[in-house]
Amino acid sequence: MSKASNRSNKSNLQVLYEDNHIIVVNKRAGDIVQGDKTGDKPLSDVVKDFLKDKYDKLGNVYLGVVHRLDRPTTGIVLFAKTSKALPRLNKLFAEKKTNKTYWALVKNKPPKSQDRLVNWLKKNPKNNKSTAFDNEVEGSKKAILNYRILKTLDNFYLLEIDLETGRHHQIRCQLAKIGCPIKGDLKYGFPRSNKDASISLHARKLEFTHPVKKEKLGITAPLPNDALWEACES
Template sequence: MNTKVLSNKDNLQVLYEDNHVVVVNKRPGDIVQGDRTGDKPLSEVVKEYLKEKYNKPGNVYLGVVHRLDRPTTGIVLFARTSKALPRLNKLFAEKKAKKTYWALVKNKPPKSEGTLIHWLRKNPKNNKSTAFKKEVRDSKKAILHYKVIKTLDNFFLLEIDLETGRHHQIRTQLGTIGCPIKGDLKYGYDRSNKDASISLHARRLQFIHPVKKEHINIVAPTPDDNLWNASDSN
């Protein structure tokens, strides 16, 4: 954990910003919202950035629209106004925001392209989900679509579109089919990444702007390391 370079107001990577929304590229180790660790969340870092940039007195408004797991990287969207937040929440609830992820896995899936359907049950005691082929008590249906978009020396790069948004969904479903994400010890990978990240990246977000009603398409650069750089090259 100590090798991470966590976000602060001076190194924050802002991907898109206007009067109503701000989108940042999350580093591994950042938590989106405060939790029991007491670590400074990304939401507070973004508030500090906005306060300084616009010389705002008092508290800065910022609404959390969605979250990413702590070891995951990529796009996080925040609402800058109380007008935008409920509209964005509605957009996500109605699945009108399209989220695309990239994942580096060590085994090739059975098919180069496919759909995974499981029923996931979360265990709050160990903060882990288990996938089942059929519905079981307290489970929720999980659907994702994947395709292999690049083959590397020892890994495969998958592009994943989520149809549902369940707890640790991508991690659980890929681990269940024998394709654990690089660095993800919790779901079957054999060793951790040096920075305690997992190689799962929220790559693209497409949504209709809550106020301007324009189509917004945001792509987040991958983390700067050799494997991701090889994945992101043409």
């Protein structure tokens, strides 16, 4: 996934919310949140460039990474703009005091219209993939999500997912386990890739308490510019 057109830059960055302490952006499918072995410019650096330009900053821009999304996934990413906000946000996420809602498109109809999935996920670092088990195995971590069918399209089902835990590739892995791999997700069993190398998983909403103002915030990320996603909103 190296198409520059599928990545954010300081000119096209989609900012959903910003104040003195935090900035929330809508991640594109090609964005990597933090730097990795690919050497591609991470979204964190793009946001720094954006802030540097916007406020004519001469020195370094402070930006703290609070959480991540898988590279082929789209949607909400929250960053801290101050050293005061970062540890407070880290604590919110660690203590599961945030509500994260995802939308996913799957080809196969789930066994139930809504369900709570409980599995034990084990990550294989060699192929960067998790496997879901029905019972605990050595090195596995408990993973829980709730899903419901939000909409039935001509050939796909739109699922809304709320996470109770945050595990490696959790949604991708648990949905594949029930026979519903996400559209475009070759790694977890979908037969074809999406044209832009994305997978049809979108971090749709994030609800949390502002780390400094202490007020409740609810932010929704617009869906990708794609005919199938647009059908989900119509």
